[in-house]
Amino acid sequence: MEQQEDVIEIRNLNKWYGEFQVLKDINLNVKKGEIIVVAGPSGSGKSTLVRCINYLEQFQEGTITVNDVELSDDVKKIKAIREDVAMVFQSFNLFPHLTILDNLTLAPIWVKKTPKKEAIETAMNYLERVGIADQAKKYPNQLSGGQQQRVAIARSLCKNPSIMLFDEPTSALDPEMISEVLDVMIELAHEHRTMVCVTHEMGFAKKVADRVIFMESGQIIEENDPETFFNHPESERLKLFLSQILSH
């Protein structure tokens, strides 16, 4: 029974960049509606792990199954998975040559063949929700970093994905803009969408995560509910990591 609820299933995932092993025997199951936060020092492979889930990174060994589709080189499978898995990047990656509105409607119109009028309506709805509907006609570079990241979140929502991946969404932001993005993410978390977030925002993790995962040098070191994770860490390495990030 429980097996069927898993929307993401990662089995014995191993990945190398040339000689260097970035992911070591990763096993991870994510249930429908679950919110996972992945933490860890830089270079620990956490970004690489989430990027494997929508096949932005290829891997040499192991399997990843998303919504019962096993990832492989098959273009159709990749397409099917990408239609249901959205991704928010550290550097926003909005398309600078398109207006905010066009950024949002591009995929619905070209990939899902949604009629233009309907796509615009949906897009405006999501822009409304992230609080920047009034900027729809502007270009990305005219917006602040926080606004751009909210647009990027709205863009990823436009295809109504069941799974959302966040790759350090607040790391490139000025401090005063972090909270406006986190607020949007917290709101999303309450909607019971499956979320996998790589982030250094421990406050966010405490507030909404169902499970927190600690990675170091390509391995999952510890996996726990937020309460245990932050208050009673078991491994020495996590204790050290927590003391380093929480000490100031």
Add this chain to the structure above:
Amino acid sequence: MAVYNKIESRKAPSNSIGFFHWIRENLFSSPLNSALTILGIAILVLIIPPFIKWAIVDANFKGTTRAACTGDGACWVFVKMKLDMFLYGFYPEAEKWRVNLTYGLFFVVIASFRYLKGSMLKLSIAALYFIVAFFLIHGGFFGLTNIPTNKWGGLMLTIVISAVGIVCSFPIGIIFAFGRTSELPIIKSISVTYIEFIRGVPLITILFMSAVILPLFFPEGVNFNKLLRALIGITLFEAAYIAEIIRGGMQAIPKGQYEAADAIGLSYWQKMLLVILPQALKVAIPNLVGTFIALFQDTTLVLIIGLFDLLAMVQLTTSDSHWIGYETEGYVFVTIIFWVFCYAMSIYSKTLEKRFNTNLK
């Protein structure tokens, strides 16, 4: 500890803005700079007045024969009498309206682009224009008499060659740019081979090959039009350069753009045509226009395979026994025409850059 009041902005000091400030900053900022400014002015004084005297003050504009040209100035009578040759080559007098109509339609199309929306519509209009232009200039259909291409010449031939070269090499160049950045080894190596081969050969060689060597491979009796062969040669040559310029533009696009396009589910072609190419072209505009300007000037090389473009017309007209010895006037006139066209392209490139600039603040 202290708390400070808010300070309102003031106007900039008057000696840091304005005309005199600009002159002092840009022309006389240092002794060396001042010396160079004075030297520059001196050179201009030496060159410009004599040229104006020759080209305008002492020049002859009236009359119809070389007898009208007296004095030391330029003999513009020559250019006036041979103007039709310069502009249309041997195109029959009675049919020149067809060329003029094609020019006129061009400006109508360009003007219409300012008001029309939708790139598909614009593309179809442009394609339609080229078909209409072909029928008009070439003839042979709809009751228009056929004007064989050996009658084409002068500025009109220069424009035909460069327009066809630019328009046809552009899509081919894009395809090779995609090919060279492709992850498929076969497509990649074909593109690399093509680009590197063409770039290793001078245009003049390609023109010779198209005119002299190519016919050897055709079976007896098959006669390929000389202009068409030159056009194919120039197009294939130009495509290799355009491919490299566009590839350069594509490399300026951050990896995140490719990833974002992948992540929202676009296919390869959608990603390239909707996300990457528009940005790459924008980056490449100055270089692309630079190549197009070079192409416009390189068309003069068709002289060596017996086509008479604008520059070739100077030689042809001054070999007329009535007008021997007026090369200077001919070359000055042709220079001015080339400069006007190239400068217009340069200006147009600036407007394009501005129009596509979305890096607004």
